[in-house]
Amino acid sequence: MTAKEIKIAPQQKILLAHGSGGRLTHKLIRDVFLKSLNNPILSELSDSAKIDYKEKIAFTTDSFVVSPLFFPGGDIGKLSVCGTINDLVMVGAVPEYLSLGLIIEEGLDREVLEKIINSISLHAKRAGVVIVTGDTKVVENGAADKVFINTSGVGRIINKGISINNIKCGDKIILTGNIAEHGLAVLTKRKDLDLGLSIKSDCAALNNLIVPLLRRTKAIKFMRDPTRGGIATTLNEITESSGLGIIIEEKNIPITSKVRVVSELLGIDPLYIANEGIAIMIVGKDSAKGVLNFLRRHPLGCHAQIVGEVVKQPKGRVILKTTLGTERIVDMLTAESLPRIC
Amino acid sequence: MTAKEIKIAPQQKILLAHGSGGRLTHKLIRDVFLKSLNNPILSELSDSAKIDYKEKIAFTTDSFVVSPLFFPGGDIGKLSVCGTINDLVMVGAVPEYLSLGLIIEEGLDREVLEKIINSISLHAKRAGVVIVTGDTKVVENGAADKVFINTSGVGRIINKGISINNIKCGDKIILTGNIAEHGLAVLTKRKDLDLGLSIKSDCAALNNLIVPLLRRTKAIKFMRDPTRGGIATTLNEITESSGLGIIIEEKNIPITSKVRVVSELLGIDPLYIANEGIAIMIVGKDSAKGVLNFLRRHPLGCHAQIVGEVVKQPKGRVILKTTLGTERIVDMLTAESLPRIC
Numbered sequence: 001m002t003a004k005e006i007k008i009a010p011q012q013k014i015l016l017a018h019g020s021g022g023r024l025t026h027k028l029i030r031d032v033f034l035k036s037l038n039n040p041i042l043s044e045l046s047d048s049a050k051i052d053y054k055e056k057i058a059f060t061t062d063s064f065v066v067s068p069l070f071f072p073g074g075d076i077g078k079l080s081v082c083g084t085i086n087d088l089v090m091v092g093a094v095p096e097y098l099s100l101g102l103i104i105e106e107g108l109d110r111e112v113l114e115k116i117i118n119s120i121s122l123h124a125k126r127a128g129v130v131i132v133t134g135d136t137k138v139v140e141n142g143a144a145d146k147v148f149i150n151t152s153g154v155g156r157i158i159n160k161g162i163s164i165n166n167i168k169c170g171d172k173i174i175l176t177g178n179i180a181e182h183g184l185a186v187l188t189k190r191k192d193l194d195l196g197l198s199i200k201s202d203c204a205a206l207n208n209l210i211v212p213l214l215r216r217t218k219a220i221k222f223m224r225d226p227t228r229g230g231i232a233t234t235l236n237e238i239t240e241s242s243g244l245g246i247i248i249e250e251k252n253i254p255i256t257s258k259v260r261v262v263s264e265l266l267g268i269d270p271l272y273i274a275n276e277g278i279a280i281m282i283v284g285k286d287s288a289k290g291v292l293n294f295l296r297r298h299p300l301g302c303h304a305q306i307v308g309e310v311v312k313q314p315k316g317r318v319i320l321k322t323t324l325g326t327e328r329i330v331d332m333l334t335a336e337s338l339p340r341i342c
Numbered sequence: 343m344t345a346k347e348i349k350i351a352p353q354q355k356i357l358l359a360h361g362s363g364g365r366l367t368h369k370l371i372r373d374v375f376l377k378s379l380n381n382p383i384l385s386e387l388s389d390s391a392k393i394d395y396k397e398k399i400a401f402t403t404d405s406f407v408v409s410p411l412f413f414p415g416g417d418i419g420k421l422s423v424c425g426t427i428n429d430l431v432m433v434g435a436v437p438e439y440l441s442l443g444l445i446i447e448e449g450l451d452r453e454v455l456e457k458i459i460n461s462i463s464l465h466a467k468r469a470g471v472v473i474v475t476g477d478t479k480v481v482e483n484g485a486a487d488k489v490f491i492n493t494s495g496v497g498r499i500i501n502k503g504i505s506i507n508n509i510k511c512g513d514k515i516i517l518t519g520n521i522a523e524h525g526l527a528v529l530t531k532r533k534d535l536d537l538g539l540s541i542k543s544d545c546a547a548l549n550n551l552i553v554p555l556l557r558r559t560k561a562i563k564f565m566r567d568p569t570r571g572g573i574a575t576t577l578n579e580i581t582e583s584s585g586l587g588i589i590i591e592e593k594n595i596p597i598t599s600k601v602r603v604v605s606e607l608l609g610i611d612p613l614y615i616a617n618e619g620i621a622i623m624i625v626g627k628d629s630a631k632g633v634l635n636f637l638r639r640h641p642l643g644c645h646a647q648i649v650g651e652v653v654k655q656p657k658g659r660v661i662l663k664t665t666l667g668t669e670r671i672v673d674m675l676t677a678e679s680l681p682r683i684c
Binding site for chain 2: 024049051053054055056057058059060061062063064065067097099100101102103132133134135136137138139140142143144145148150152154334339340
């Protein structure tokens with residue numbers, strides 16, 4: 001039987017042979033991946049993507065094991081594209097090329113795979129990035145959970161000045177959007193919690209929001225996207241690395257009342273809940289207002305807020321000034337509260 | 343409890359919290375990954391690695407799900423480094439930077455993880471590449487099988503002329519080493535087959551063999567490493583893409599008698615068995631002998647052979663001239679014979 005004679009019906013399940021590297025793998029690549037993700041570099045199907053660069057590039061990797069695969073506001077495909085794009089943006093780069101590595105459990109519905117790949121294609125297009133190389137493995141039933149995705153990415157660095165070492169006392173902390181939506185969206189979907197308050201993941205590619213800002217100003221000293229562990233964990237990473245302190249004001253943290261209510265119902269502190277479409281920015285005192293105004297003109301930045309500032313003491317600590325007027329230390333996440341969130 | 347007070351005993355198992363992005367993730371990164379893989383770029387622990395480039399780069403990705411994790415001649419860590427290095431070399435690049443994405447099953451022995459990371463470190467050092475960015479996810483027991491690894495890689499392209507389009511009739515096919523060792527090593531280990539003939543995987547990074555050749559000559563027209571699906575599948579990829587035919591001579595294919603015997607005992611055609619340390623090269627007729635002599639001076643190339651040539655007819659087909667004097671069509675692998683081989 002030659003390649004042309006093999007027909008894969010749309011309802012067919014992914015088999016071990018789809019990961020063999022042989023005929024069925026080739027057919028799967030052509031019929032599913034190339035069909036959806038086609039571009040001149042990927043369609044070469046060579047062992048490595050060849051990319052023209054004359055500049056400093058950024059290179060990142062992220063694996064995605066989210067469960068369930070589909071949740072309000074996103075899916076594992078969208079997440080894998082946005083997550084890697086955001087990692088590149090955080091270091092001052094323009095995301096350009098992504099790789100796509102799939103580990104698929106035997107028996108996965110082909111329809112599910114196509115839905116995921118189509119989502120990857122859509123969100124890559126929207127963000128202006130291309131998937132230029134990929135790999136697919138299939139493991140036996142029970143050896144993985146449906147599908148895991150790795151996306152690595154490269155991009156041109158347009159702002160070489162972004163570094164934790166630039167941060168100093170008095171710098172302002174900006175949150176570009178509402179917190180805690182991704183984690184709650186995945187959790188409530190997974191547990192089938194019908195709280196009458198549907199929460200959508202904030203999952204989004206931040207390059208269209210932030211790259212124009214990077215082109216316009218050198219005011220951003222440092223950025224990080226507060227994914228697993230939430231803003232509490234990311235702020236602690238910043239204080240630990242910089243040796244400085246951070247004070248944030250609870251009243252300024254952008255959060256919807258829905259998220260606040262659901263967090264309270266579930267007994268989870270929203271500061272520790274994963275985000276997938278916001279960034280924490282450290283910006284010089286005098287530039288903060290201007291950056292904020294710029295961010296707010298974009299749909300992804302319309303809820304941006306200055307939430308606090310960098311301080312000398314307490315060294316290495318994050319302090320929350322609560323709405324009640326008290327202060328408390330916000331530590332890093334120490335245990336897994338929400339597994340398989342991304 | 344602060345970071346400094348948390349102690350992880352060497353025998354501790356990987357928990358879900360190790361993949362949370364929080365404290366235990368940080369500790370794991372510092373104690374296991376940074377300790378073993380430390381380099382200035384990785385130790386920045388930024389969201390993306392920043393790499394200086396002024397040239398054309400190659401970028402590739404590969405996931406590894408091999409079972410068992412340790413096998414004669416290698417392990418999943420060595421495999422993940424060598425596999426990605428080889429993919430870069432195949433397109434004419436000098437491998438330089440790798441990413442490392444881990445998906446770990448909760449309950450994995452820390453010792454096993456350290457052994458794998460140490461192997462990654464060792465083989466990356468030997469090959470002169472650095473792991474510059476990484477990601478770790480942990481999934482619940484039963485949602486993965488011990489550990490899956492994704493390595494993506496980038497490298498400078500030093501030979502821009504390597505392309506399937508350069509191949510023409512009369513070109514010679516070189517195999518750089520003995521075939522079918524990786525697949526058999528993994529399979530016999532997995533099945534605990536004691537055939538009295540222990541076979542070691544050929545798993546090896548090919549950059550030290552091939553990069554000097556790329557610097558010396560433009561004679562190599564095309565290369566591919568025949569991993570899953572074996573040399574039969576890779577040769578078919580070449581004929582399908584080029585629209586040309588290939589004739590190979592069985593008597594010239596480098597294979598040990600041990601491999602031949604074990605393949606026969608197991609009833610598997612060695613042409614379809616995965617390799618992880620050899621390349622198929624298409625070389626101009628007049629340069630083939632010179633390339634062969636160069637390869638043979640290196641331990642990884644000492645068994646190199648000219649195994650066949652590119653022909654016009656039969657278009658898109660691979661023909662094997664057997665030692666019995668007959669000819670047969672060698673098709674691509676159509677079913678999964680050896681799952682979880684890489």
